[in-house]
Amino acid sequence: MSISTRTPRNLCPQQLAKKLAQAAATQTLPKVLVVVHMAGASAPMAEIAALAKRYQVAIIEDASHAMGTSYQEASVGGCQYSDISVFSFHPVKVVTAGEAGVATTQHATLAKALRLLRSHGITRDAEDSHAALPPWGYEQHALGMNYRLSDIHAALGRSQLTQLRSFIARRFALAERYHQALADLPVKRPILDPESAWHLYLIELEHADIRRAVFEAMRAQGIGVNVHYIPVHTQPYYQAQGFQPGDFPLAEQYYAGALTLPLYPDLTEQQQDTVIAALQKAIEERSQ
Numbered sequence: 500m501s502i503s504t505r506t507p508r509n510l511c512p513q514q515l516a517k518k519l520a521q522a523a524a525t526q527t528l529p530k531v532l533v534v535v536h537m538a539g540a541s542a543p544m545a546e547i548a549a550l551a552k553r554y555q556v557a558i559i560e561d562a563s564h565a566m567g568t569s570y571q572e573a574s575v576g577g578c579q580y581s582d583i584s585v586f587s588f589h590p591v592k593v594v595t596a597g598e599a600g601v602a603t604t605q606h607a608t609l610a611k612a613l614r615l616l617r618s619h620g621i622t623r624d625a626e627d628s629h630a631a632l633p634p635w636g637y638e639q640h641a642l643g644m645n646y647r648l649s650d651i652h653a654a655l656g657r658s659q660l661t662q663l664r665s666f667i668a669r670r671f672a673l674a675e676r677y678h679q680a681l682a683d684l685p686v687k688r689p690i691l692d693p694e695s696a697w698h699l700y701l702i703e704l705e706h707a708d709i710r711r712a713v714f715e716a717m718r719a720q721g722i723g724v725n726v727h728y729i730p731v732h733t734q735p736y737y738q739a740q741g742f743q744p745g746d747f748p749l750a751e752q753y754y755a756g757a758l759t760l761p762l763y764p765d766l767t768e769q770q771q772d773t774v775i776a777a778l779q780k781a782i783e784e785r786s787q
Contacts (some may be wrong), residue, residue, distance in 0.1 A: 508537040508540070508753065509534075509535070509536065509540060509541075510542050510660065512543055512547055515550055516550055517558070518759035519550055528554055531559055532547070532551055532557070532558050533560075533561055534547055534558060534560050534561065535561040535563075536561065536562050536563075536564055536568060536575060537696040537701075538565045538689065538695070538697070538700075538701050539568050539698035540692050541568050541569070544581065545571065550692070551616045556583040558580065559581060559582060559584070560578070560581045560584040560585070562575050562576055562586050562696035563586060563587035563592065563600070564592070564696065565695075565696050567663045567666070567667045568696040570693040572651040575628075577605075578603060578605045582609060583613075584602065584603045584604070586600050586601050586603075587600045587713040588656055593663070593670070593696050593698055594660055596652040596653060596655050596680060597655055598641050599652060615640060615641055616641065616643040616644065617646040617647055618645070618783070619643045620639050620640055620641030620643030621640075622637065622710060623637045626639070643749045655747035665764075666764045667696050667697065670696070670698075670763075673766055674695075674697045674762065676761060676768065677700055677771070678691050681702065684779060685704070685782065685786070686703060686704055686705060686758075687702060687703040687705070687756075689701055691709070697762060699712075699727055699737055699759050699762060700761075701727060702757075702758050702760060703756040704782070706756070707756035708787040709782065709786060710726075713758065713781040713782060717777050717778065720777050722777055723761050724760060724761070725758075726754075726757050727757065727759045730754050732744075732747070732750075760778070
Protein backbone atom coordinates (compact mmCIF):
# COMPACT_ATOMS: atom_id res chain seq x y z
CA MET A 500 0.00 0.00 0.00
CA SER A 501 1.29 3.45 -0.85
CA ILE A 502 2.17 5.97 1.82
CA SER A 503 1.74 9.73 1.56
CA THR A 504 4.83 11.27 3.08
CA ARG A 505 6.70 14.54 3.09
CA THR A 506 9.60 13.20 1.12
CA PRO A 507 12.87 15.22 1.14
CA ARG A 508 12.03 17.50 -1.79
CA ASN A 509 11.84 20.95 -0.20
CA LEU A 510 14.27 22.53 2.22
CA CYS A 511 13.86 21.33 5.82
CA PRO A 512 14.07 24.16 8.41
CA GLN A 513 15.43 21.83 11.08
CA GLN A 514 18.29 20.67 8.86
CA LEU A 515 18.87 24.25 7.69
CA ALA A 516 19.19 25.41 11.29
CA LYS A 517 21.94 22.83 11.89
CA LYS A 518 23.78 23.77 8.70
CA LEU A 519 23.66 27.51 9.41
CA ALA A 520 24.87 26.98 12.98
CA GLN A 521 27.80 24.94 11.68
CA ALA A 522 28.58 27.57 9.04
CA ALA A 523 28.47 30.35 11.63
CA ALA A 524 30.87 28.43 13.86
CA THR A 525 33.37 28.04 11.00
CA GLN A 526 32.77 31.55 9.59
CA THR A 527 31.53 30.14 6.28
CA LEU A 528 28.00 31.54 6.23
CA PRO A 529 26.62 32.03 2.71
CA LYS A 530 25.56 35.44 1.47
CA VAL A 531 22.46 34.06 -0.24
CA LEU A 532 20.18 31.08 0.32
CA VAL A 533 18.27 29.82 -2.75
CA VAL A 534 15.05 28.07 -1.74
CA VAL A 535 13.42 25.84 -4.38
CA HIS A 536 9.66 25.21 -4.39
CA MET A 537 9.92 21.68 -5.76
CA ALA A 538 7.12 20.52 -8.08
CA GLY A 539 5.02 23.58 -7.19
CA ALA A 540 4.66 23.03 -3.43
CA SER A 541 5.91 25.95 -1.35
CA ALA A 542 8.77 25.43 1.06
CA PRO A 543 8.06 26.52 4.68
CA MET A 544 9.19 30.07 4.03
CA ALA A 545 8.27 31.65 7.38
CA GLU A 546 10.59 29.30 9.28
CA ILE A 547 13.33 29.56 6.66
CA ALA A 548 13.14 33.35 6.64
CA ALA A 549 13.42 33.52 10.43
CA LEU A 550 16.64 31.49 10.27
CA ALA A 551 18.04 33.56 7.41
CA LYS A 552 17.32 36.79 9.32
CA ARG A 553 19.08 35.44 12.39
CA TYR A 554 22.25 34.83 10.37
CA GLN A 555 21.82 37.85 8.02
CA VAL A 556 21.55 35.70 4.90
CA ALA A 557 19.56 36.94 1.90
CA ILE A 558 16.92 34.69 0.31
CA ILE A 559 16.09 34.05 -3.33
CA GLU A 560 13.00 31.91 -3.98
CA ASP A 561 13.35 29.63 -6.99
CA ALA A 562 9.66 29.64 -7.87
CA SER A 563 10.18 28.19 -11.36
CA HIS A 564 7.66 25.43 -10.53
CA ALA A 565 5.39 27.62 -8.44
CA MET A 566 3.54 30.05 -10.70
CA GLY A 567 0.11 30.21 -9.03
CA THR A 568 1.17 28.48 -5.80
CA SER A 569 -0.11 29.93 -2.52
CA TYR A 570 1.58 30.03 0.87
CA GLN A 571 -0.22 31.24 3.97
CA GLU A 572 -3.05 32.55 1.78
CA ALA A 573 -0.72 34.73 -0.32
CA SER A 574 0.70 34.11 -3.78
CA VAL A 575 4.26 32.85 -4.01
CA GLY A 576 6.33 35.56 -5.67
CA GLY A 577 5.16 38.40 -3.43
CA CYS A 578 8.49 38.15 -1.58
CA GLN A 579 6.96 38.33 1.89
CA TYR A 580 9.81 36.11 3.09
CA SER A 581 12.49 36.68 0.48
CA ASP A 582 14.49 39.34 -1.30
CA ILE A 583 13.83 38.08 -4.83
CA SER A 584 11.59 35.42 -6.39
CA VAL A 585 12.30 34.01 -9.84
CA PHE A 586 9.83 32.30 -12.19
CA SER A 587 10.36 30.33 -15.39
CA PHE A 588 8.31 30.60 -18.58
CA HIS A 589 9.86 27.50 -20.19
CA PRO A 590 7.37 25.58 -22.39
CA VAL A 591 6.80 22.85 -19.79
CA LYS A 592 5.87 25.26 -16.98
CA VAL A 593 2.32 26.01 -15.75
CA VAL A 594 2.38 29.29 -17.71
CA THR A 595 4.74 29.62 -20.68
CA ALA A 596 5.97 32.48 -22.79
CA GLY A 597 8.01 30.11 -24.94
CA GLU A 598 11.15 30.71 -22.85
CA ALA A 599 12.73 33.12 -20.35
CA GLY A 600 11.27 34.15 -16.99
CA VAL A 601 10.69 36.97 -14.53
CA ALA A 602 12.09 38.17 -11.21
CA THR A 603 9.99 39.90 -8.55
CA THR A 604 11.06 41.88 -5.49
CA GLN A 605 9.72 44.37 -2.97
CA HIS A 606 13.09 46.17 -2.72
CA ALA A 607 13.36 49.27 -4.89
CA THR A 608 17.17 49.09 -4.97
CA LEU A 609 17.16 45.47 -6.14
CA ALA A 610 14.46 46.22 -8.73
CA LYS A 611 16.56 49.05 -10.11
CA ALA A 612 19.66 46.83 -10.31
CA LEU A 613 17.69 44.07 -12.05
CA ARG A 614 16.33 46.48 -14.63
CA LEU A 615 19.85 47.74 -15.29
CA LEU A 616 21.29 44.25 -15.74
CA ARG A 617 18.33 43.26 -17.92
CA SER A 618 19.12 45.90 -20.56
CA HIS A 619 22.89 45.81 -21.19
CA GLY A 620 23.61 47.87 -18.07
CA ILE A 621 22.19 50.89 -19.89
CA THR A 622 20.03 53.63 -18.39
CA ARG A 623 18.19 56.55 -19.95
CA ASP A 624 17.10 57.87 -16.54
CA ALA A 625 18.28 61.45 -16.11
CA GLU A 626 18.35 61.04 -12.32
CA ASP A 627 20.97 58.27 -12.61
CA SER A 628 23.08 59.87 -15.31
CA HIS A 629 26.55 61.26 -14.60
CA ALA A 630 25.99 64.12 -17.03
CA ALA A 631 23.11 65.88 -18.72
CA LEU A 632 21.75 63.69 -21.52
CA PRO A 633 20.52 64.82 -24.94
CA PRO A 634 17.08 63.52 -25.99
CA TRP A 635 18.67 60.48 -27.64
CA GLY A 636 21.20 59.92 -24.87
CA TYR A 637 21.91 57.00 -22.57
CA GLU A 638 24.71 55.81 -20.30
CA GLN A 639 26.11 52.35 -19.66
CA HIS A 640 26.69 51.85 -15.95
CA ALA A 641 27.38 48.12 -15.86
CA LEU A 642 28.13 45.12 -18.07
CA GLY A 643 24.56 43.95 -18.25
CA MET A 644 23.02 41.49 -20.68
CA ASN A 645 20.06 41.34 -23.04
CA TYR A 646 17.83 39.61 -20.50
CA ARG A 647 14.63 41.15 -21.81
CA LEU A 648 11.61 39.06 -22.72
CA SER A 649 10.61 39.93 -26.29
CA ASP A 650 7.26 41.65 -26.86
CA ILE A 651 5.93 38.58 -28.67
CA HIS A 652 6.90 36.25 -25.85
CA ALA A 653 5.49 38.66 -23.27
CA ALA A 654 2.16 38.78 -25.11
CA LEU A 655 2.00 34.98 -25.12
CA GLY A 656 2.73 34.87 -21.39
CA ARG A 657 0.13 37.52 -20.55
CA SER A 658 -2.53 35.68 -22.53
CA GLN A 659 -1.84 32.52 -20.54
CA LEU A 660 -1.95 34.32 -17.20
CA THR A 661 -5.68 34.80 -17.69
CA GLN A 662 -6.02 31.00 -17.60
CA LEU A 663 -3.69 30.40 -14.66
CA ARG A 664 -6.42 29.54 -12.12
CA SER A 665 -8.16 27.14 -14.48
CA PHE A 666 -4.83 25.48 -15.32
CA ILE A 667 -4.06 24.91 -11.64
CA ALA A 668 -7.58 23.73 -10.81
CA ARG A 669 -7.30 21.11 -13.54
CA ARG A 670 -3.85 20.04 -12.39
CA PHE A 671 -5.10 19.63 -8.82
CA ALA A 672 -8.10 17.57 -10.00
CA LEU A 673 -5.73 15.25 -11.86
CA ALA A 674 -3.42 15.07 -8.84
CA GLU A 675 -6.42 14.02 -6.71
CA ARG A 676 -7.25 11.24 -9.19
CA TYR A 677 -3.64 10.00 -9.09
CA HIS A 678 -3.66 10.17 -5.30
CA GLN A 679 -6.74 7.95 -5.04
CA ALA A 680 -5.79 5.55 -7.84
CA LEU A 681 -2.27 4.89 -6.51
CA ALA A 682 -3.35 4.24 -2.93
CA ASP A 683 -2.80 0.49 -3.14
CA LEU A 684 0.46 0.52 -5.09
CA PRO A 685 3.90 0.24 -3.46
CA VAL A 686 4.77 3.89 -4.08
CA LYS A 687 5.15 7.04 -2.02
CA ARG A 688 2.69 9.70 -3.15
CA PRO A 689 3.18 13.44 -2.65
CA ILE A 690 1.13 15.24 -0.02
CA LEU A 691 -2.13 16.35 -1.63
CA ASP A 692 -1.48 20.07 -1.15
CA PRO A 693 -4.36 22.25 -2.43
CA GLU A 694 -2.10 25.34 -2.43
CA SER A 695 0.47 23.80 -4.78
CA ALA A 696 0.60 24.69 -8.48
CA TRP A 697 1.17 20.97 -9.20
CA HIS A 698 3.82 21.56 -11.81
CA LEU A 699 4.89 17.92 -11.45
CA TYR A 700 3.38 14.78 -9.94
CA LEU A 701 6.30 12.96 -8.33
CA ILE A 702 6.17 9.48 -6.87
CA GLU A 703 8.82 7.22 -5.38
CA LEU A 704 8.84 3.52 -6.09
CA GLU A 705 9.11 1.52 -2.88
CA HIS A 706 11.44 -0.90 -4.69
CA ALA A 707 13.98 1.44 -6.28
CA ASP A 708 15.74 -1.38 -8.12
CA ILE A 709 12.81 -1.69 -10.57
CA ARG A 710 12.66 2.02 -11.43
CA ARG A 711 14.55 1.73 -14.72
CA ALA A 712 12.50 -1.25 -15.88
CA VAL A 713 9.24 0.53 -15.01
CA PHE A 714 10.44 3.68 -16.77
CA GLU A 715 11.39 1.82 -19.93
CA ALA A 716 8.18 -0.24 -19.98
CA MET A 717 6.03 2.89 -19.78
CA ARG A 718 8.09 4.79 -22.33
CA ALA A 719 7.74 1.82 -24.70
CA GLN A 720 3.98 2.37 -24.54
CA GLY A 721 4.36 6.04 -25.47
CA ILE A 722 3.76 7.30 -21.91
CA GLY A 723 5.98 10.28 -21.15
CA VAL A 724 7.21 9.42 -17.69
CA ASN A 725 10.41 11.13 -16.58
CA VAL A 726 12.75 11.43 -13.59
CA HIS A 727 13.11 14.79 -11.79
CA TYR A 728 15.95 15.25 -10.93
CA ILE A 729 19.45 13.76 -10.92
CA PRO A 730 21.08 15.20 -7.76
CA VAL A 731 23.17 18.14 -8.90
CA HIS A 732 26.16 17.26 -6.71
CA THR A 733 26.67 14.06 -8.74
CA GLN A 734 27.12 16.00 -11.99
CA PRO A 735 30.66 16.33 -13.45
CA TYR A 736 30.87 20.09 -12.90
CA TYR A 737 30.16 19.78 -9.17
CA GLN A 738 32.32 16.67 -8.84
CA ALA A 739 35.18 18.82 -10.14
CA GLN A 740 34.42 21.28 -7.31
CA GLY A 741 34.95 18.50 -4.76
CA PHE A 742 31.40 17.23 -4.18
CA GLN A 743 30.99 13.47 -3.95
CA PRO A 744 28.20 10.89 -3.88
CA GLY A 745 26.98 10.61 -0.32
CA ASP A 746 27.28 14.33 0.42
CA PHE A 747 23.49 14.76 0.23
CA PRO A 748 22.00 11.39 1.21
CA LEU A 749 18.35 12.47 1.32
CA ALA A 750 18.51 13.80 -2.25
CA GLU A 751 20.13 10.55 -3.36
CA GLN A 752 17.57 8.46 -1.48
CA TYR A 753 14.71 10.32 -3.15
CA TYR A 754 16.30 10.10 -6.60
CA ALA A 755 16.84 6.34 -6.40
CA GLY A 756 13.12 5.59 -6.74
CA ALA A 757 11.81 8.83 -8.23
CA LEU A 758 9.40 8.76 -11.16
CA THR A 759 7.38 11.64 -12.64
CA LEU A 760 3.95 10.84 -14.07
CA PRO A 761 2.34 12.91 -16.85
CA LEU A 762 0.40 15.90 -15.52
CA TYR A 763 -0.86 18.76 -17.67
CA PRO A 764 -4.22 20.52 -18.12
CA ASP A 765 -5.09 18.80 -21.41
CA LEU A 766 -4.52 15.31 -19.99
CA THR A 767 -7.86 13.51 -20.21
CA GLU A 768 -9.12 11.16 -17.53
CA GLN A 769 -9.02 8.32 -20.06
CA GLN A 770 -5.36 9.06 -20.78
CA GLN A 771 -4.64 9.27 -17.06
CA ASP A 772 -6.31 5.90 -16.51
CA THR A 773 -4.01 4.47 -19.19
CA VAL A 774 -1.00 5.86 -17.30
CA ILE A 775 -2.23 4.38 -14.02
CA ALA A 776 -2.93 0.96 -15.53
CA ALA A 777 0.48 0.88 -17.23
CA LEU A 778 2.23 1.84 -14.00
CA GLN A 779 0.38 -0.82 -12.03
CA LYS A 780 1.18 -3.50 -14.61
CA ALA A 781 4.85 -2.52 -14.86
CA ILE A 782 5.30 -2.60 -11.08
CA GLU A 783 3.49 -5.92 -10.67
CA GLU A 784 5.42 -7.64 -13.46
CA ARG A 785 8.78 -6.51 -12.09
CA SER A 786 8.03 -7.14 -8.42
CA GLN A 787 7.36 -10.84 -8.86
